[in-house]
Amino acid sequence: MIKELHEKLKNKEITSSxxxxxxxxxxxxxxxxxxxxxxxxxxxxxxxxxxxxxKISKGEKLDVLEGIxxxxxxxxxxxxxxxxxxxxxxxxxxxxxxxxVVDKILEKGSIIVGKTNLDEFAFGASTENxxxxxxxxxHDEKRVPGGSSGGSGAAVADEMAVWALGSDTGGSIRLPAxxxxxxxMKPTYGRVSRYGLMAMASSYDQIGPMTQTxxxxxxxxxxxxxxxxxxxxxxxxxxxxxxxxxxxxxxxxIGIIKQFMDGSLDKRIKNDLEDQLEKLKNSxxxxxxxxxxxxxxxxxxxxxxxxxxxxxxxxRFDGIKYGLSEASLPNSKSKNILDVYNLSRExxxxxxxxxxxxxGTYALSAGYFDAYYKKAQKVREVIKxxxxxxxxxxxxxxxxxxxxxxxxxxxxxxxxLAMYLVDIFTVSANVAMLPAIAVPTIKVEDDxxxxxxxxxxxxxxxxxxxxxxxxxxxxxxNNF
Amino acid sequence: xxxxxxxNLQPEEEEKFAQEIGSVLDHFKDIxxxxxxxxxxxxxxxxxxxxxxxxxxxxxxxTEKAAIKHNFPQEKGECLSVxxxx
Numbered sequence: 001m002i003k004e005l006h007e008k009l010k011n012k013e014i015t016s017s018x019x020x021x022x023x024x025x026x027x028x029x030x031x032x033x034x035x036x037x038x039x040x041x042x043x044x045x046x047x048x049x050x051x052x053x054x055k056i057s058k059g060e061k062l063d064v065l066e067g068i069x070x071x072x073x074x075x076x077x078x079x080x081x082x083x084x085x086x087x088x089x090x091x092x093x094x095x096x097x098x099x100x101v102v103d104k105i106l107e108k109g110s111i112i113v114g115k116t117n118l119d120e121f122a123f124g125a126s127t128e129n130x131x132x133x134x135x136x137x138x139h140d141e142k143r144v145p146g147g148s149s150g151g152s153g154a155a156v157a158d159e160m161a162v163w164a165l166g167s168d169t170g171g172s173i174r175l176p177a178x179x180x181x182x183x184x185m186k187p188t189y190g191r192v193s194r195y196g197l198m199a200m201a202s203s204y205d206q207i208g209p210m211t212q213t214x215x216x217x218x219x220x221x222x223x224x225x226x227x228x229x230x231x232x233x234x235x236x237x238x239x240x241x242x243x244x245x246x247x248x249x250x251x252x253x254i255g256i257i258k259q260f261m262d263g264s265l266d267k268r269i270k271n272d273l274e275d276q277l278e279k280l281k282n283s284x285x286x287x288x289x290x291x292x293x294x295x296x297x298x299x300x301x302x303x304x305x306x307x308x309x310x311x312x313x314x315x316r317f318d319g320i321k322y323g324l325s326e327a328s329l330p331n332s333k334s335k336n337i338l339d340v341y342n343l344s345r346e347x348x349x350x351x352x353x354x355x356x357x358x359x360g361t362y363a364l365s366a367g368y369f370d371a372y373y374k375k376a377q378k379v380r381e382v383i384k385x386x387x388x389x390x391x392x393x394x395x396x397x398x399x400x401x402x403x404x405x406x407x408x409x410x411x412x413x414x415x416x417l418a419m420y421l422v423d424i425f426t427v428s429a430n431v432a433m434l435p436a437i438a439v440p441t442i443k444v445e446d447d448x449x450x451x452x453x454x455x456x457x458x459x460x461x462x463x464x465x466x467x468x469x470x471x472x473x474x475x476x477x478n479n480f
Numbered sequence: 481x482x483x484x485x486x487x488n489l490q491p492e493e494e495e496k497f498a499q500e501i502g503s504v505l506d507h508f509k510d511i512x513x514x515x516x517x518x519x520x521x522x523x524x525x526x527x528x529x530x531x532x533x534x535x536x537x538x539x540x541x542x543t544e545k546a547a548i549k550h551n552f553p554q555e556k557g558e559c560l561s562v563x564x565x566x
Contacts, residue, residue, distance in 0.1 A: 416504065
């Protein structure tokens with residue numbers, strides 16, 4: 001889609017103003033109903049679009065992303081703009097700097113139409129934890145769009161933006177991509193700079209593209225990757241994902257994890273996965289069954305390590321330097337600095353945020369650190385080593401994204417553990433720091449609605465190209 | 481734990497979170513019983529050089545200073561105002 005739009009802009013079949021205006025109109029039409037955007041930048045978007053049109057009229061060269069509307073998850077800082085992380089504690093926070101990925105896409109001439117809704121601080125799998133109300137799934141408004149990048153997923157699915165950026169710590173790009181019927185990719189940890197992404201779990205977080213097509217994901221990925229001196233977990237690996245994109249799977253070895261197929265997986269999802277494997281086999285790929293007994297600990301590793309990192313990262317929200325401060329409220333009860341911390345955080349954080357901070361504090365506390373956090377770290381290394389051994393046998397792993405179809409709004413909100421179990425197939429890629437991509441396949445009918453299904457591919461470290469290529473084949477085979 | 485986490489909780493929240501967090505920890509308790517011994521660190525990076533930036537002083541631009549000050553919950557003149565620590 002991005003390339004087609006780029007050609008149309010170059011050939012003056014449409015203007016960037018017309019294109020951007022069309023997407024802004026869609027936002028006006030659907031946003032109140034679906035609650036996708038927390039902020040819309042109508043005026044700036046149209047000004048930028050006009051600037052692109054002037055460039056085109058002068059015959060100047062356009063970057064492939066130039067003049068094309070996109071959306072950003074609202075945990076990505078944009079200088080001078082409100083960045084809330086969907087939390088009351090940052091409801092009026094204006095970012096004093098931009099994330100590196102934001103600088104990169106603006107340099108390419110992208111038009112940011114606004115900031116999308118998310119689970120508060122990206123803690124969640126449904127976008128129901130937002131302090132500003134849940135986002136609804138464009139395929140069925142009674143259902144969740146997935147989370148935590150649910151706003152970005154819904155924006156692309158409902159054509160409010162051509163593409164979007166999300167963040168993925170335990171599946172937060174791939175799950176909403178799956179529930180919204182679009183493509184979503186989590187790169188290898190270290191591929192994309194996290195500078196300017198409001199940190200959730202610093203050894204898990206990655207920013208990635210959410211797009212209509214696999215090719216679009218490759219184009220956006222090209223724009224955002226690269227070493228950044230402001231994030232020393234990034235490295236440079238020169239590559240052009242778009243240029244090297246193909247759908248050749250002949251001779252590829254695709255693994256299927258035995259343990260993922262044993263549990264309670266919706267029958268339709270299991271059938272679809274098996275169909276996709278069959279199609280890949282018919283195209284010349286070889287399917288290998290993999291036994292990964294330690295993978296059953298991935299969820300435990302995740303839910304012990306991530307809250308621990310969260311408890312540390314969210315200590316900065318203390319009502320002192322920025323954000324909601326109880327001390328500045330009329331009728332403040334704060335008598336001392338400790339009161340400011342405790343009361344600001346009580347007022348500013350939602351339940352899930354409080355829950356995870358307290359869980360993380362517990363896992364890091366004296367007497368429990370060895371049994372929980374340190375043990376989880378060790379198991380993480382074991383799981384990484386297991387994947388390293390597996391990837392000597394296969395080129396990629398095909399797996400489900402979610403154990404169920406998109407669930408109804410409110411269905412899991414009273415049971416945090418049930419919500420955490422939604423991540424069962426996505427967290428392994430984050431635990432092992434591997435790249436993974438969700439791609440839609442077919443639609444199925446459920447309760448009178450047509451809902452998207454999809455699969456994910458997990459690749460070797462730094463082999464985003466490999467999984468993009470296989471994902472392209474799946475896309476071609478299914479014509480979603 | 482809430483006190484350590486610097487979050488004030490209402491009594492009903494304390495009870496609810498204790499139950500919920502207990503349930504989560506119970507579900508994941510097997511991991512604390514795993515016998516692993518010493519585990520080697522697995523690094524996917526293949527780093528050949530340090531990637532940290534140089535420790536150089538840089539003056540904030542006026543626009544950055546203004547943006548930072550804009551977010552101060554309470555100010556006194558040019559300064560951030562906070563309750564006394566001691």
